[in-house]
Structure formats: C-alpha cells, structure tokens
Amino acid sequence: MQTRTIRAWTWVHKWSSLISTIFLLMLCVTGLPLVFTHEIDEVLLHQQWEPARSDGEKLNLDQVLEMALSRHPGDVAVFMSFDEDRPVVNVTSIDPGGPAGAYNFQPIDQTSGEPAPPVAGHPAMEFLLQLHTDMFLGLPGMLFLGLMGLLLVAALVSGVVLYAPFMRRLPFGTVRASKAARTRWLDYHNLLGAVTLAWVLVVGLTGVVNTLATPIIAYWKDTALAELTAAYDIPVAAGERASLDAAVKRAQAALPGMKLQFVAFPGSTYSTDHHYAVFFHGDTPLTTHLTTPALIDARTGELAAVASVPWYVKTLSLSQPLHFGDYGGLPLKILWALLDLATIVILISGLYLWLAKPKKKP
Amino acid sequence: MSRKDLGPRAIFGVPALVFGLSLCGLIGALLEDGLWDWIGAALLGSSLLALAWAIGARRR
Numbered sequence: 001m002q003t004r005t006i007r008a009w010t011w012v013h014k015w016s017s018l019i020s021t022i023f024l025l026m027l028c029v030t031g032l033p034l035v036f037t038h039e040i041d042e043v044l045l046h047q048q049w050e051p052a053r054s055d056g057e058k059l060n061l062d063q064v065l066e067m068a069l070s071r072h073p074g075d076v077a078v079f080m081s082f083d084e085d086r087p088v089v090n091v092t093s094i095d096p097g098g099p100a101g102a103y104n105f106q107p108i109d110q111t112s113g114e115p116a117p118p119v120a121g122h123p124a125m126e127f128l129l130q131l132h133t134d135m136f137l138g139l140p141g142m143l144f145l146g147l148m149g150l151l152l153v154a155a156l157v158s159g160v161v162l163y164a165p166f167m168r169r170l171p172f173g174t175v176r177a178s179k180a181a182r183t184r185w186l187d188y189h190n191l192l193g194a195v196t197l198a199w200v201l202v203v204g205l206t207g208v209v210n211t212l213a214t215p216i217i218a219y220w221k222d223t224a225l226a227e228l229t230a231a232y233d234i235p236v237a238a239g240e241r242a243s244l245d246a247a248v249k250r251a252q253a254a255l256p257g258m259k260l261q262f263v264a265f266p267g268s269t270y271s272t273d274h275h276y277a278v279f280f281h282g283d284t285p286l287t288t289h290l291t292t293p294a295l296i297d298a299r300t301g302e303l304a305a306v307a308s309v310p311w312y313v314k315t316l317s318l319s320q321p322l323h324f325g326d327y328g329g330l331p332l333k334i335l336w337a338l339l340d341l342a343t344i345v346i347l348i349s350g351l352y353l354w355l356a357k358p359k360k361k362p
Numbered sequence: 363m364s365r366k367d368l369g370p371r372a373i374f375g376v377p378a379l380v381f382g383l384s385l386c387g388l389i390g391a392l393l394e395d396g397l398w399d400w401i402g403a404a405l406l407g408s409s410l411l412a413l414a415w416a417i418g419a420r421r422r
Binding site: 163164167168169170171172173174175176177178191192194195196197198199202284285286318321322327328329331332335338339342 | 367368370372373374375376377380381382384385388391392393394395398399400402403406407409410412413415416417419420421422
C-alpha cells in the first residue's frame with residue numbers, strides 16, 4: 001500500500017474515531033446494564049400481582065375499552081396491547097384537546113376490568129435507556145447518535161484497511177508486552193479490533209437503523225398504508241366504529257397461527273384514519289420480531305387488507321434484536337456484555353494512542 | 363536482519379475466520395431456538411476464545 005493511501009485511511013480512522021468516541025463510550029457504558037434489563041428489573045421490582053378471577057371468563061375487548069375510556073372521559077383510544085404472561089390489556093388513550101403526546105396508559109385486568117399495576121422498568125433503567133436512545137433530545141438526538149454510528153462504521157472500515165500495514169510483520173495476536181506502553185496498547189487495540197469486528201459492525205449498523213425508526217414508520221404510513229386509504233374520504237368517528245372485539249377476531253381468522261401483538265386505532269401512528277390495524281407476530285425467534293398488520297375497515301368491520309411489510313420495516317424489526325442481544329438467552333447476553341467491555345477498551349486505547357502519539361519536531 | 367512481509371492470508375486469515383464464525387453465531391441464534399442458542403453463543407464466543415489464546419500464546 002502506498003504511503004499516501006495509508007495517510008488518507010489514517011486520517012479517516014483518526015477523525016471518524018475522535019469525533020464519535022465520547023458518544024460511543026456513552027453508548028457502550030449505558031448499553032452494558034441495558035443488556036440485562038429484564039434480569040435487573042426482576043431483581044429491583046418485586047411485583048406480585050394476581051388477576052381478580054384467574055379461572056373466570058375474560059371481558060371482551062369492547063368491554064375493556066369502554067371501561068378504560070370511562071376513567072378518562074373525553075379521551076380517544078390510540079393503542080391496545082396485550083401482556084404475554086398475564087391477562088392484562090393495556091389501553092393507551094389521549095385527550096384530543098389536550099397537549100400533544102400526553103397519553104394515558106392503563107393496564108386493565110381482563111378478568112375484572114379493574115386497573116392492574118403497570119409493568120414498567122425501574123426508573124434507573126428507564127433513565128439509561130432514554131440516554132442510550134436519544135440523550136433526552138427526541139428525534140434530533142436519535143439521528144445524531146445514528147450519525148455517530150455511521151462514523152463508527154467508517155472507523156471500522158478504515159481500521160480493517162490499516163490493519164494490513166500494521167500487522168505485515170507480526171503474526172496474528174502478537175502483543176509486544178516488553179515494548180513501550182504505546183506499542184503494547186497499539187497491539188491490544190489491533191487484536192481487540194480484529195476479534196470483535198463482526199459483533200461491533202452488526203451492533204453498530206443495527207443501532208444506526210434503529211435511530212431511523214421514526215422516519216421509517218412515518219414513510220411506511222405515508223406510502224404503503226396511504227395506498228390502502230385512497231378509497232376513503234371522511235375519517236371514521238368513534239361512535240361509528242364497528243366492534244373492536246369482532247375486528248380482532250376477523251383479523252385473527254385472516255392470519256391463523258400468528259400471535260396478537262397490538263391494535264392501532266384509526267388515526268393513530270401505526271394505522272390510517274379508516275382502519276383498525278391489528279398487528280400480529282410469529283412465534284419463532286426470527287418471526288417474533290416480524291410484525292404483520294391486518295387492516296379492518298373500522299366502519300364495516302370487514303377485512304380490508306393484510307398489509308405486506310416492506311423490506312425497510314422488516315430491516316428495522318430485525319435490527320432491534322441484533323442490537324439488543326436479547327434473542328438467545330443468558331449465554332448470548334453474557335457474551336454481549338463481554339464484547340461491550342472489549343469495545344470500551346478499544347475506544348479508550350484508541351484515545352490513548354492518539355494522546356500518546358510522539359509530537360512531530362518543528 | 364529484516365523480516366519478510368506476511369501475505370494477506372497470514373494477516374487476515376484468523377480475523378476473517380473469527381468474523382465468519384461470529385456472524386454465523388449472531389444470525390444462527392436468531393433463526394432457531396433451543397440448541398441454536400448455545401451453538402450461536404459458542405460461535406460468537408470464538409472471538410473471545412481467539413482473544414484469550416492470543417494473550418496467552420502471543421504475548422512476548
């Protein structure tokens with residue numbers, strides 16, 4: 001490789017790393033406990049709850065919805081989701097005349113209609129998640145972190161290119177422990193970078209995709225879902241809607257074998273002004289992250305379409321487990337944590353190598 | 363005495379193998395449950411195994 005080429009790649013590696021290091025360090029440090037969110041929440045939150053009538057008949061979804069909205073008069077329903085391990089239906093509603101984004105979230109015991117305790121994360125974990133996701137800056141924060149992720153990819157690619165000239169006389173894994181500290185740390189930096197490349201690349205790229213979740217969903221709604229609403233003119237008023245329970249049963253009949261995930265009400269983010277969007281997912285590790293919505297005409301209760309999920313929404317769905325590492329049980333989580341620690345060492349050693357670089361003589 | 367430069371296979375051989383195994387582990391655990399969770403973890407763990415081997419055997 002020519003000296004000029006090496007210099008150019010060194011420039012890319014140095015600046016892509018230096019600009020993003022502090023943010024990548026924050027992401028690695030906050031991501032470490034987040035890998036074990038489920039386990040930490042279980043230890044910190046001792047929630048014991050039993051349904052009112054564990055063997056009793058469940059209320060239908062229209063009854064649950066009516067009870068939920070009666071507790072917040074004037075609200076309109078936005079989403080309804082379903083807990084997997086307890087008979088609880090979560091109703092999210094909003095006051096159309098109230099402040100934007102001020103949602104009311106009500107977990108409801110489906111055996112009695114009484115409120116159930118929310119399954120919320122521990123405040124400390126919620127704080128870390130928010131910091132990790134958008135640094136409390138909303139969409140601009142997410143997109144900024146996505147940009148830092150792209151810089152990470154640039155640093156990885158340039159690191160691979162530069163690996164060859166640095167290692168051309170050293171067998172794989174050589175650590176010159178008896179040499180000066182900077183040489184020693186250069187070897188550790190190269191070794192750690194070489195063995196963790198696949199994991200860092202996958203977690204980095206999927207992190208970038210995850211930061212695009214809001215625009216991806218908005219684009220999907222504006223294009224693919226908009227085609228389904230072309231035949232409609234006036235949005236369906238709440239009083240004109242068909243039975244929710246029947247709509248969900250109709251959707252389940254159209255997608256047999258799939259698990260009910262959530263319902264988006266007409267006018268909400270994940271639906272149109274004219275449909276109940278009933279979302280299902282599969283039950284294998286792969287398909288559990290791939291959702292398929294069935295659109296039910298909210299006025300007639302008839303099946304309007306089983307919307308095919310476009311490639312970019314599938315990519316977003318698959319990016320989530322590959323970023324969080326929560327799909328292969330505890331062994332995979334432990335590896336995720338160890339590789340996260342290795343990445344922290346790479347970032348700090350990279351910073352050290354830059355700071356300890358011999359100054360050019362004037 | 364100058365040492366001869368290593369070829370691309372000698373430089374990138376082990377990192378490429380670890381890259382491939384790790385990627386298989388990451389995707390394999392996503393495709394299947396049960397046994398594949400363990401196989402996936404083992405394949406991804408090859409990266410840490412290579413690290414431990416290098417630190418143990420190649421530290422000089």
